[in-house]
Amino acid sequence: MNSSVSHIDINTATKVKAYYELLKPRLSFLVVFSSGFGYALANQSSINWINFFFFLVAGFLVSGSSVTINQVIEQKYDAIMKRTKNRPLPSSRITETEAIWFSLLTGIAGLGLMLVAANFLATALSLLSLILYAFVYTPLKRVGSIAVFVGAIPGALPPLIGWAAASGLLTYEAMIIFGIQFIWQFPHFWAIAWVSDEDYKKAGFKLLPGGGAKDLNTAINIMVYTLFLLPLGLLPTYFGLTGLTSGVVATVCGTLFLAQTFSLMKDTSNQKARRIMFGSFIYLPIVQITFLIDKL
Template structure:
């Protein structure tokens, strides 16, 4: 009896550990942010929000993001072992096997595409598949080639709000391109701040993501500053084109100026702490601005 109870507890512990490993494999926070951006685009484009369809878009976006990041981890399994920030992931630690990861990724992909196919339209499905392919099979290997990877990665990184818009409207309009453009430009200071902070780890893996000479120098800091500065006028475009009102334009401008101001510290000191502030600033900028747009939707 005692042996049976012990075996049951052991089985529960093993199942719990496996479920936790699968959860980590999905990169919940990243996939949630992708799903949120999809929901943002859908809601912004909808005159009257269909909450059921919105939920399906959110879940579909989450599953497709999960599938993409799992493929990324499968391809980079051996590389992840070299970096401190990634060596404890499920695949390098062998808490999840390659076959298990492939199975979970395939299940997420089929489920995500299936939901979008049933509840949105062919354009959204096609764009979601393109996004997944670009991120998993183009951006991922390019990370060891050069900073062109950041440009390529910024495309699938900026597609979620556009996917949400097309899910609601069935078309790529100038409004859709505006919200795509804001998130596209945002990707550059976001990516490069992370690459600056994780530079030592990235060099171990052979990643070449920083612009210019690939070094943490003034040229890189200037490029981060330029792209961040571009967010200030871009943030006003939704109000200019009547997607949102003036209040969100004010919020976006304030956030853009504060984000931009952080880049001067990096130019002056060039230290990791300054890059870390920009990285966290990028994490705050996008959701705050997107929520402001939603609250101020015309």
């Protein structure tokens, strides 16, 4: 009897873990961080912590729904790539039907909670982000690098959603923080695509620009978009959204980030691309946290 109960407990724990993995928690927590950043930056008075908490939970659920749909659509491609073959669907820990129902439940719950905790504008933007990521960006990954442009939109929407949730408006300040995260997506995406190129080719994913090769042309594209981050990082200071300190920090971080792209242009290796990938992960949170501190 005890052995039977133990077996059921193990199966339940395995299933719960698989559902949690479907949410891609690391990615979804990054979405939550960015949306929380936008919310705090836009807030002009004391934060209602209860609303803020439920807003973050709503964002996590909507993000989880969109990445679950992504995994349903790409399950046969995930099965042939080394980095994704152990995901819940290709490893058969979750069935396609279970994943579809899970995406519906998390999506509806997230959007409903967003409407209650925030407002209609934030909810509409969240729905737009889900649709663009799951149903436009995902199939475009096998078409060409246009997928990166489309994917950069939902990727940059979280701070805009946060701003809308706190203020109910979309102002030029909101578009500035959207623009920074939008442009950041390009070196970030392309560095990942460079490092994972062999795996991506197995699935027919075409994310690198130009001819899709790991060459000087792609390295120049990465450099150009990283270069745009320098003036963009100064705009919050210029328009009085934050102080001088954040402008200095954004410039220093942007310059260090840019230096890595010049290294890639000299040596078009996976090692240099991996440094840009990790550099992109460091750049965005440091700059966003500095903006928040500087506002205070």
